[in-house]
Amino acid sequence: MIELTLIGIGTGNPDHITMQAARAMNAANLILIPRKGEAKSDLVDLRRDICAQVLAATVRIVEFDMPVRDAGGDYAQGVQAWHDAIAAVWREEIARHLPAGGKLALLVWGDPSLYDSTLRIAERLPGVKVSVVAGITSIQALTAAHAIPLNPLAGSVVITTGRRLRAHGWPPGADTVVVMLDGGCAFEALDPAGVSIWWGAYLGMEHQALESGPLARMAPLIAGRRARLRARHGWIMDVYLMRKEPSNG
Template structure:
């Protein structure tokens, strides 16, 4: 049984992104769950281990294999079944280890922004006492890397996903659009005239890649860079900001 579950935001790849509160939580946890996401993604687990080492944590570390989504299911059902299975794997890993104290998960970015770890935690039975330690978001890492503000003066900002951008297009009344979880480079779907993009992949990691400029001029270059990086690493996490 997981009595206390701590979700610690760890930023986007640099141990320096973890707050002092986050580092202390990692030291105070009794057990830490580390997801293994399959072949070609070992560096994600490696980054978590590097952060644990930097924190000085002596917690018992338990790996678990991350499930994959069932592509045969409709999207909402696919995500729900995936979350159910993740919760089951947390529970099984903790039951085998029988920790005497809080269980922690290192959450990429921040547990509150386009992350479902808190939703998955509600599937545990009985429900644990939940503690959330905020972290640096991919949006913060992106704007800092490009040295730009998030918004225009008095201008609205909307955060969305690649799926929503594809399905609904550019939201009305929004000057600045931040796109996350875009596995298909949906900026290619937009009419590019008058749009500027600031793009980044592997933000905060040694492999960080940045590009920016008028969408008409840089979109093909970003697409090629993205394809090459995914081929070399076996995966990619990227985020981008659009303004028009």
């Protein structure tokens, strides 16, 4: 029997590790850490650092090369094929390092429930018992960094992606929109009138970056700063919240 625990580790700050997460890491026989290419080597280093700070027990740590998603063709089919490839790598590592069974842990950025596919990939492993340890999400880190509430009083919140925001615009009826996985500054496609934005990149990390203000003024500033940060670090992880001013009508 393989017991797989998906452990939310927050957004890169070891202080985000909960006591439950620390116990789960120390109870594991094996922790798998993905390598995502030289440009994202910081993410591997952060996971290594978390393990070094949290592990008191002797736990085997194995790194593996993350398959690369084919960006061409149909998006959904490409993602499904990518998930199949990741699951195949997991099976290989399990067979190699836990042939008699045991406890496997994967450290998941943020929380496994929020715009993360680890749970969907784990479904491809028949006979594996899966459990989840909740983690601090990028949304929580963003609202904490800006010291703002997620929702307006009695208001609604929609969580979406940059791809959907660019394709469909502001979600109907939403007072607040949180946008994740935006690789192209989709906020630039919106009518900025009456909209404020709170943006954050590398949340919880040493080089955390924050911006906020009226969207009309902040859109070009955020886009420029985002490009410079990505060029400097070779990668970027960011999220933003936008809120519309109440209508007087």
